[in-house]
Amino acid sequence: MTMDEVELEIKNIDVFHGTFQALWNVSLEIRRGEMLALIGANTSGKSTLMDTISGLLHPANGTIEFEGRDISRLDCHEIVALGITQVPEGRHVFPEMTVHDNLMIGSYSPCARAKTKPNLERVYHLFPILKERRKQIARTLSGGEQQMLAIGRGLMADPKLMLIDEMSLGLAPIVIDDLFKALKKIKETGITILFVEQNVKRTLQETDRAYILETGRVTLSGTAAELREEAKIKKAYFGLEECV
Amino acid sequence: MGLRINHIRIGLILMIVPVVLLALFPFIGVPRSWLLYSFNFFIYLAMANMWNLLAGYSGLISLCQPAFLGLAGYTMTVGTWVGIPWWVGIICGVIVASVFAFVISGAVFRMSGIYFAIGTLVVPEALRMVFYLWRPVGGEMSGAGAGYMVKGIGGVSSSTIYWLAFVVGIGSICLMRLILTSKLGLGLALIRDNERSAASCGVNVFRLKLYSFIIAAAVTGMAGAIYYLNQGYIEPSSTFNVRWTMSLLLATVIGGIRTEEGPIIGTVIIVFLYFLLARYAGYSLLIQGIILIGIMLISPQGIVGILRRSRYYRHLTRFISEK
Amino acid sequence: MNSDIITPVLMGIMLGGLYALIANGLSLVFGVMRLINLAHGDLVILGSYFAYAILTLLGLDPLIGLVISVPVMFCLGFLIQKYLMSKAFAISSETPLIIAFGISLIIQNANQIAWTPLSRALNTTYAQKSFFIGELQLPLIYLFDFIAGIIVMVLLHVFLKATYLGRAITAASQDRRAARLMGINTNRVYGYAFAIAMISAAIAGVFLGMTFPFTPTSGTSFLTIAFGTVIIGGLGSMLGTFLGGMILGIFQTLGGYFFGSASQMLIVYLIVLVILAIRPHGLLGRKG
Numbered sequence: 001m002t003m004d005e006v007e008l009e010i011k012n013i014d015v016f017h018g019t020f021q022a023l024w025n026v027s028l029e030i031r032r033g034e035m036l037a038l039i040g041a042n043t044s045g046k047s048t049l050m051d052t053i054s055g056l057l058h059p060a061n062g063t064i065e066f067e068g069r070d071i072s073r074l075d076c077h078e079i080v081a082l083g084i085t086q087v088p089e090g091r092h093v094f095p096e097m098t099v100h101d102n103l104m105i106g107s108y109s110p111c112a113r114a115k116t117k118p119n120l121e122r123v124y125h126l127f128p129i130l131k132e133r134r135k136q137i138a139r140t141l142s143g144g145e146q147q148m149l150a151i152g153r154g155l156m157a158d159p160k161l162m163l164i165d166e167m168s169l170g171l172a173p174i175v176i177d178d179l180f181k182a183l184k185k186i187k188e189t190g191i192t193i194l195f196v197e198q199n200v201k202r203t204l205q206e207t208d209r210a211y212i213l214e215t216g217r218v219t220l221s222g223t224a225a226e227l228r229e230e231a232k233i234k235k236a237y238f239g240l241e242e243c244v
Numbered sequence: 245m246g247l248r249i250n251h252i253r254i255g256l257i258l259m260i261v262p263v264v265l266l267a268l269f270p271f272i273g274v275p276r277s278w279l280l281y282s283f284n285f286f287i288y289l290a291m292a293n294m295w296n297l298l299a300g301y302s303g304l305i306s307l308c309q310p311a312f313l314g315l316a317g318y319t320m321t322v323g324t325w326v327g328i329p330w331w332v333g334i335i336c337g338v339i340v341a342s343v344f345a346f347v348i349s350g351a352v353f354r355m356s357g358i359y360f361a362i363g364t365l366v367v368p369e370a371l372r373m374v375f376y377l378w379r380p381v382g383g384e385m386s387g388a389g390a391g392y393m394v395k396g397i398g399g400v401s402s403s404t405i406y407w408l409a410f411v412v413g414i415g416s417i418c419l420m421r422l423i424l425t426s427k428l429g430l431g432l433a434l435i436r437d438n439e440r441s442a443a444s445c446g447v448n449v450f451r452l453k454l455y456s457f458i459i460a461a462a463v464t465g466m467a468g469a470i471y472y473l474n475q476g477y478i479e480p481s482s483t484f485n486v487r488w489t490m491s492l493l494l495a496t497v498i499g500g501i502r503t504e505e506g507p508i509i510g511t512v513i514i515v516f517l518y519f520l521l522a523r524y525a526g527y528s529l530l531i532q533g534i535i536l537i538g539i540m541l542i543s544p545q546g547i548v549g550i551l552r553r554s555r556y557y558r559h560l561t562r563f564i565s566e567k
Numbered sequence: 568m569n570s571d572i573i574t575p576v577l578m579g580i581m582l583g584g585l586y587a588l589i590a591n592g593l594s595l596v597f598g599v600m601r602l603i604n605l606a607h608g609d610l611v612i613l614g615s616y617f618a619y620a621i622l623t624l625l626g627l628d629p630l631i632g633l634v635i636s637v638p639v640m641f642c643l644g645f646l647i648q649k650y651l652m653s654k655a656f657a658i659s660s661e662t663p664l665i666i667a668f669g670i671s672l673i674i675q676n677a678n679q680i681a682w683t684p685l686s687r688a689l690n691t692t693y694a695q696k697s698f699f700i701g702e703l704q705l706p707l708i709y710l711f712d713f714i715a716g717i718i719v720m721v722l723l724h725v726f727l728k729a730t731y732l733g734r735a736i737t738a739a740s741q742d743r744r745a746a747r748l749m750g751i752n753t754n755r756v757y758g759y760a761f762a763i764a765m766i767s768a769a770i771a772g773v774f775l776g777m778t779f780p781f782t783p784t785s786g787t788s789f790l791t792i793a794f795g796t797v798i799i800g801g802l803g804s805m806l807g808t809f810l811g812g813m814i815l816g817i818f819q820t821l822g823g824y825f826f827g828s829a830s831q832m833l834i835v836y837l838i839v840l841v842i843l844a845i846r847p848h849g850l851l852g853r854k855g
Contacts, residue, residue, distance in 0.1 A: 054748060080750030092745035094738050105738050108731060109750035157750060305661055307668075351844030361664055362603055362794050363843045369787055370836040377829055486787070490672055493665065526680055533673035537651065537666055544658045 007032040007192050008053070008084075008161060013062030013072070015045075015052050022048040023059075024216045030161065035183065035193045037203045040213035046196045047089055049213065050165050053194075054086045055079040066161070081109050083160035089169065089196075091150045095139035099130055102138050102149055106156025115158050122189075123152035126182055144175035151182065155191075162186070164195040168202070180206050204228055267410055270403040277519075283406055283474065284515045286413025290467040291488070292495040292507035293416040294460035297423065299493075300502035301432050302456040303439070307489050308352075308364035311371050312341040312461040313468025314483040318375065320469040321478050324395040334408075334469040341465025345458045353453060365486075372484035391479030394472065408470045416463055420504055428455055490529060491518075494536050500548025509547050572824065574703050579820035581709035583813025584716025585778055588771040589789055590796035591723060592764030594808050597797065599740040599760040602652065602663050606671035608790025609678075610765060614640060614772020615781050616678050619687050629689045629773045636769045644765030648758045671786065678783035689776035712774050716809060719770060724805045726763075736760050788832055795839040 008030040015023040022045045030036050040046040051057045053064060055076035064072040071079055094102050103123060107116040124131035127148040133141065138149060147167055154162055164183070168176040183206075187193055197203040204210060204224045212220040212227070220230060269279055291309060298304040316337030323333030352363050423429050431452045434442035443449050472478045491514055499510025514532075521528045543549050551557040593607045604610075614636060621632035647670065655663040696707040727733040735756050739746040747753050775781065775789070792815065800811025815835065822834035 056744070056747065075752070076747045077750045077752040080748070086748045088745060088748055092742050092748075094741045094745065096741055097734075097737065101734060105734055105746075105749050105751075108735055112750070113731070153749070299661070305664055351840065359603075359843055361605070362791075363840060365605070365787070366791050366836050366840055366843075369791065370833060370840065373830070373833040373836065377833070486672070490668075493668065497665065527676065529672045530676035530680070533669040533671075533676065536669040537673075540658070540662055540665055540669070541651070541654050544662060 005032045006030070007067060008194075009065045010049075010053070011063050011065070013052065013059035013064065015048055015057055015059050017048070017057075022216050023052070025062075026213075026216070026218050027062075028211055028218065030192060030194055033187070033190055033192055034209065035187050035195070035207050037207040037210040038194060038196045038213055039198070039200055039203055039210055040196065041198055043215060044213040045216040046213050047165055048216075050086055050088075050163050050196060053079075053084065053163060077109070080157055081111055083111075083158070084163065085154040085157040085159035085161070086163040087150045087154040087165065087167070089165040091143075091146045093138040093141075093146050093149050093153070095137075097138055098135050099138060099141070099149055100134040102153055103130070103134075103156050106153035107158070109157055112156060112158040116156070119156050119158060123155050126155075126185060127152055144171050144179070147171065147175075147179060148182070151179070151186075155186070159191060161192045161194065164193065166196055166198070168197060168199065176202070263414060266414075267407070270406050279402070279406060281515060281519065283409050284518065285511055286409035287467045287471045288491060288495060288515055289413040289507060289511040290416040291464050292492050292499075292511050293420050294464045295492040296496045296501060296503075296507045297420065297456055298460050300496065300506075301424070301429070301436065302453055303436050304453060304457065305361045306364045306457075306460070307361055307486070308348075308367050309460075309464050309492055310368040310484045310486070310488045312345065312464040313471070313488065314368065314371060314375075314478075314480075315344055316341045316465030316469040317472035317478050317483060318392075321392050321394050321472060324397070325392065330394065330397055330400065330473055334466065334473070337469040338462050338466045341468075342458050342462040345461030346454070349454050349457050353450060353457075368484040368486070368489075372480050375480040375484070391477065393477045394475075397473065397476065400473075402474075405470065405474050408473075409467075412463070412467050412470060416467075417504075417508065419459075419463065423456075423459070424504065428452060432456065487529065490532055490536075494532050496546075497536060498539050498546050500546030501544075503546075503548045506546055506548045513547075572821075574705065575820035575824040576817055577700070577703065577705060578709055579817030580813050581705070581713040582778075582816035582820065583809065583811075584713030585709075585771070585774055586792055586796045586812035586816055587716045587800075587809040588712070588719055588767070588774060588812075590793040590800075590808050590812060591719060591805070592767040592771070593790075593793045594797045594800075594805075595723075595736075595760055595764045595767070599736055600652070600656075600663075600757055602656075602667065603794070604764075605664065605667040605790065606674060606786075607764075607768065607793060608788070609671045609674040609786030610640075610644075610768045611772045611775060611789055611793075612678065612781055612783070612786045613674055614769040615689065615776035616682060616687070616772075617769065618689055618773045618776055619682070622689060622691075628691060629777060633770060633773060636773075637766050640765040640769040641762045644762035645758045648761035649754075652761065653754055653757065671790075675783050675786060682783065684782055684784075686780040686782045687776070688780040689773065691777060694777040706778075708774075708778050712778055715770070715774055716812065719767065720805045720809050723763075723767070727805075732756070732759060788835075791839055792835060795835060795842065798839065798842050 006029055008028075010026060010028040012025050012027055013023060014021060014025060026049065028038075028049075038046055038049070048057065052059055055071070055074050055078065059072050062072070063070050066082060066084065071082065071084075074082075094105065097105070103120060104116070107113055107119060112119070124134075129145060130148055130152055133145065138146065141149060151164065151167070154164075167179055171179070183193060183195070195207075204227060207224055209223055210221070210227055211218050220227060222230075266282060269282055291313070295306065295309060298306045316334070319337035319340045320330060320333030323336055324330055328336065348367065352360060352367075431442070431447045434445065434447055435449055435452060439449060472483075495510035495514045496507050497510070498513055499508065500506030517532070518528075521531060524531075539546060545552070589611055592610070593604060596602055596604045596607070617636040617640070618629040618632050621627050621635060622629055625632070627635075651666055651670070652663055655666045693711075694708045697704045698707045698710060699705070727737050735746065735751045736759065738749065739751060739753050739756050739760075743753060746756075795815050796808055796811040798811070799814050800807035800809070815838065818838055819831050819835050823831040826834065
């Protein structure tokens, strides 16, 4: 497995919400098997970018290539079938369904159905608490458990690339630690991960490479070490840091 | 400066001339069919404007209009049976319709969007049942239920009735302009945009919707009463009938919902359609339904939407509204 | 006097089965697409007329006739959703309602042209019979309605819980965006949901036609009943819909018992209005 093979390539896309332009000439490259971070504040357009990759939105210009194939015009369910899954911001578990049913829905895509059983085992192994609570109604779970469920659900789709939007939002640091540990295990199974966060310091601890998104534009990119040195970050974001 | 005066003159002339002409119809001896057409035009115009006020500007898809026009019509008719002159009856009808709107508003406004539609659909149906079972003044015209002739209108000239319709119809246009440029109109625009943020801005959402609802009920009631005055009789199944709602919906949608000109254009068309299809009375709802769906899917902004894309139309409206 | 009142109560309970049958389709479409299908009552009546056509033209018993009408109604539902409703949703939030209104009147008028305003009924031999509980004589068809209501409720419940499509429909009704991210083609799923609602309407139409006479304009009354059932029973619960049907049925029959049969529909209307005003989210079941 070559770490340098490009799996997803976004080339110069502009994305609009109606007449409002949310993304300007954004380019991005994700390599197979890596864990890549996208750092941006609320207004940066990061969720727009995620939705565009997932096919909920379509770029007005530019292309998105997955394993060499242009996916920018494909509908959401087709993109899931190709192996790109999004774990959305805010979890969005199906509130009235049980944990088990939520996971089962994750394998809805025809290609994922055949591997439902092994994938389910994998998720329960990764998040034992989900197995414990598998008959529980999803909305009664805690925030951290719901996030695990959302990630597990994403895994059920047998993805090659997982997009995780603001996993740590509203969660306690201990829970966030556990989640990042889980992500590392997922990465080890060969799944590429693109995750979006606001917390710069924590994010740079967990990843090798990152892109910074500000008001719809990629302003910085590089390895974690490079970015840590970048004066701009120190200046702009240190003030917003939580005490870790 | 001279150019501006020209604008005003042309704009005013364009609006006033046809109105004056219409007013003079009974005098200048136009064919009877023209009078009939114009009469229906005014009645439907008033009602369509009111439906536009509710659905287009206040976010209330009201299927309740037959209730208002029916109640007002019945009030007037029953009034003539107990010795109340027809013109007082019309005023009473307006009051009854408005009070009814006020009474049910408390219940009906608690229902949001979709529930509101069903609720307002049920109200005229319920009223139809009520008048089917109840005979307010005994002595019926036909079948079961309260079918009545309107009494004591032998001496009323058709010109008078025509002008009443004229007043209601043209008045509704002026009323719409008045409302839209008033504080009520501004509040409604805010509510339509985003109800929650409007409420947090201090807009009393409930009260504004209530005002719209009552105004619509009053004017619709008035138009209804005049309509039944002209018709000379009233009975439950055709009065509290969804056909009215369909015609108003169609008129507004064809013309262009949420526009001032829309109901005017739309009413012209549907009254025309009404006469055209009189021969095919059995098919009229079918055709109207198909047209409605067609227009909603093809050009949701109606004819005004199509017109607005043309430069000439935009110039014309700018002329007229530059005062 | 006491034993006399039991008859309407029992009839109301059994009628609830019919009402639940009628309401299932409405509940499904509303739950999944947040659309009040104003045309639902008329679609049920369409099912009744369909069965009537099959009965009078082909001589087939209405229940057997379902073999023909179900696939046809299924396709019709799928087409309506795909070509009318899905476009309507994209235009504005009011458009689907208006389109449904248009469809409703088209169907009413079409039925009127084809079948005249005369009331029709599906008169089969068994629909006329009665059965006995102790001393009480009750119409057999009501019992059939009740049983059919239970069967369809169970079938739908199993479908929604145990099949991928059913679960997809449930998921789409709870969180549309998340459902799409699961790879669910929501447009197609909506189409299926609508089509299934139509199947339910076809079945309901048959039983309705055997229980009551119907006219082209009956649709509005049954829409109101269906809506009342869904409102009382709450959203998302097949059992809730069933219970709602029974409650409404009992109120109606008791109302007829106390106030005369002519006022039955009026009582139903008033109940629906009152409930809409007080608790539109339903007495049971989850909030919409």
